[in-house]
Amino acid sequence: MAAAVVGATVAIAAPAQATVEPQARDLSRAKAPVQAAPAATSARTAPALAGAWAAGTRAYLVITTPGDTTAVRNAVASNGGTVFASYDAIGVVVAHSTSASFAATMRGVSGVQQVGATRTSDVPADAYNPALPANPSQSATTLTESNRWDMTQIKADQAWAVTTGSAAVKVGVLDTGVDDQHQDIAPNFNAADSVSCAYGKADTRAGAWRDVGSHGTHVAGTIAAAKNGKGVICVAPGVKISSVRIAEPTSSLFFAENTVCGFMWAGDHGFKVTNNSYYTDPWQFNCPDNIDQAAIIEGVRRAQAYAESKGSLQVAAAGNSNYDLANKTTDSESPNDSTPTTRTITNACIDIPTELPGVVTVSAQANGGAKASYSNFGNGVIDVTAPGGDGATGVYSTLPGGKYGSMSGTSMASPHVTGVAALIASANPTYTPADIRGALGTQATDKACPSDSRCTGTATKNGFFGEGQVDALKAVSGTTQPPTGRYFENLTDVAVVDNATVESPIAVSGVTGNAPATLKVGVDIKHTYRGDLVLSLVAPDGTVYLLEDFANSDSADDVVKTYTVNASSEVANGTWKLRVQDVASQDTGRIDAWNLTF
Numbered sequence: 001m002a003a004a005v006v007g008a009t010v011a012i013a014a015p016a017q018a019t020v021e022p023q024a025r026d027l028s029r030a031k032a033p034v035q036a037a038p039a040a041t042s043a044r045t046a047p048a049l050a051g052a053w054a055a056g057t058r059a060y061l062v063i064t065t066p067g068d069t070t071a072v073r074n075a076v077a078s079n080g081g082t083v084f085a086s087y088d089a090i091g092v093v094v095a096h097s098t099s100a101s102f103a104a105t106m107r108g109v110s111g112v113q114q115v116g117a118t119r120t121s122d123v124p125a126d127a128y129n130p131a132l133p134a135n136p137s138q139s140a141t142t143l144t145e146s147n148r149w150d151m152t153q154i155k156a157d158q159a160w161a162v163t164t165g166s167a168a169v170k171v172g173v174l175d176t177g178v179d180d181q182h183q184d185i186a187p188n189f190n191a192a193d194s195v196s197c198a199y200g201k202a203d204t205r206a207g208a209w210r211d212v213g214s215h216g217t218h219v220a221g222t223i224a225a226a227k228n229g230k231g232v233i234c235v236a237p238g239v240k241i242s243s244v245r246i247a248e249p250t251s252s253l254f255f256a257e258n259t260v261c262g263f264m265w266a267g268d269h270g271f272k273v274t275n276n277s278y279y280t281d282p283w284q285f286n287c288p289d290n291i292d293q294a295a296i297i298e299g300v301r302r303a304q305a306y307a308e309s310k311g312s313l314q315v316a317a318a319g320n321s322n323y324d325l326a327n328k329t330t331d332s333e334s335p336n337d338s339t340p341t342t343r344t345i346t347n348a349c350i351d352i353p354t355e356l357p358g359v360v361t362v363s364a365q366a367n368g369g370a371k372a373s374y375s376n377f378g379n380g381v382i383d384v385t386a387p388g389g390d391g392a393t394g395v396y397s398t399l400p401g402g403k404y405g406s407m408s409g410t411s412m413a414s415p416h417v418t419g420v421a422a423l424i425a426s427a428n429p430t431y432t433p434a435d436i437r438g439a440l441g442t443q444a445t446d447k448a449c450p451s452d453s454r455c456t457g458t459a460t461k462n463g464f465f466g467e468g469q470v471d472a473l474k475a476v477s478g479t480t481q482p483p484t485g486r487y488f489e490n491l492t493d494v495a496v497v498d499n500a501t502v503e504s505p506i507a508v509s510g511v512t513g514n515a516p517a518t519l520k521v522g523v524d525i526k527h528t529y530r531g532d533l534v535l536s537l538v539a540p541d542g543t544v545y546l547l548e549d550f551a552n553s554d555s556a557d558d559v560v561k562t563y564t565v566n567a568s569s570e571v572a573n574g575t576w577k578l579r580v581q582d583v584a585s586q587d588t589g590r591i592d593a594w595n596l597t598f
Contacts, residue, residue, distance in 0.1 A: 061299040063114040066091035085201040090302035116295025127199035133210040136401035150387035155473035164238035166426035172271040175216030178243035179400040187226040200257025209243035221398030222415035235419025263303035267310035275418040276316040277411035282335035287349035313433035317410035325378030357491035364388025364413035379463035388413035423475040444468030489595040515567035520597035527589030534581040540574025
């Protein structure tokens with residue numbers, strides 16, 4: 001995976017700063033120089049070995065039905081592989097094998113739905129006896145907190161006067177690791193819920209979560225550096241932060257099994273929000289028509305959905321290639337763990353986790369609010385925007401060893417949004433991930449497109465800024481209330497094709513009696529000409545309620561609105577469907593998400 005840091009400066013004990021050369025490449029979200037990782041002892045133990053390492057060992061995701069994976073795990077062992085980790089709740093097994101025919105053989109096993117190689121290089125021997133990252137010596141600082149440009153731009157400095165966030169809110173940093181000893185991070189660090197997920201298996205030894213670079217520590221400081229009068233102050237200095245290291249040492253790559261482990265950990269350990277400033281290596285974009293990449297998409301998608309089902313919202317950086325994610329054509333950077341080649345791609349190929357359903361995708365702004373020159377964009381892909389720095393002005397935050405420095409990238413924008421999401425969760429403890437996601441957009445400050453033909457959309461939602469710049473003050477001021485009834489949501493994309501009718505289901509259970517007379521139907525449809533569309537709600541008994549038949553002349557993009565339906569004659573429990581008819585040619589789209597509030 002390539003470097004996302006556009007520029008960097010470092011400060012230790014005094015305001016004087018020394019310039020550090022920027023990383024060579026910036027197509028990923030997050031890469032930083034790798035620190036040495038000597039072995040060390042700990043009271044907690046390393047993961048149990050899956051078997052003896054051998055040259056040529058490759059890693060695979062084996063996908064099956066969620067539940068008991070015993071039969072598939074036995075099949076792995078019977079067909080030349082070993083089970084390195086397994087996640088029964090989502091039906092994902094991480095397998096290792098030196099056999100070139102392993103994947104093809106496993107695809108023929110009963111109960112196996114998909115199998116995909118997660119890398120084009122060998123699994124390192126370190127996976128079988130992982131060394132602990134270095135614990136850097138700490139430098140004290142004489143720097144004092146100040147209201148930096150990025151914090152004032154999103155009104156974080158005003159939000160602190162209301163609240164700094166709740167210690168009951170846990171935030172996970174899925175990254176290169178975090179220096180938990182840093183003077184500005186230690187007061188808010190949650191070691192009990194920190195871990196290494198490098199190689200795809202949880203390593204709970206003390207210190208396994210530490211930084212194998214510097215990127216994760218910088219991200220952590222933007223989210224939750226303490227309000228202690230020294231160094232820096234972050235967006236949400238009252239919340240707790242945990243490190244989930246998913247980057248591997250030496251390569252500093254984030255493979256699919258690592259991401260799966262990270263999301264499962266987030267769901268099982270009560271993280272309200274996670275920050276994801278990376279893409280899942282080795283593919284910048286994963287394409288569903290590639291048998292290996294399809295399994296990667298499905299495995300990570302299931303893990304993300306699991307985390308969300310447990311109450312965790314994922315926030316992700318959009319990337320630093322100045323690339324239109326809504327109009328993909330080529331990928332020349334993949335695979336980045338061996339020899340990249342140029343390939344033709346389409347919008348069916350996705351950046352993960354950034355483009356997975358339910359993930360909040362963040363673009364980067366320069367000082368003053370313009371789109372950062374490097375930031376990826378895309379109408380219908382970008383959700384919100386935040387400061388990421390550009391040129392000589394970067395985002396100033398923590399670095400390992402008690403140091404501080406500036407970096408620029410969407411990696412730096414995403415943690416600002418994560419911090420605001422943590423403030424929303426602090427002010428509204430009952431909010432679901434969908435509530436927080438909705439509040440981020442509703443509270444954001446609208447930003448219209450500049451005079452740039454690449455930016456399409458409206459003043460309230462467009463390809464450069466999504467729904468606008470996040471607002472920390474609104475996050476703690478209680479200006480947006482979530483739905484008060486039982487809430488159900490479907491985040492699975494459904495393609496809307498020309499002259500066809502499609503449906504997306506939601507299974508409702510646990511609601512007593514009939515639906516209300518004010519049933520709320522929230523719709524998020526991406527479409528390039530909504531005049532083609534007719535929207536209906538289908539009740540469990542088949543009754544059809546027309547939501548809207550758009551005028552044929554309505555040439556606007558997308559449908560993002562909430563309808564109120566008198567469904568009081570319908571039994572609430574059962575399968576409800578959103579029906580979308582496309583009655584014309586040329587323009588297509590997708591059901592991105594929809595929800596019901598009873």
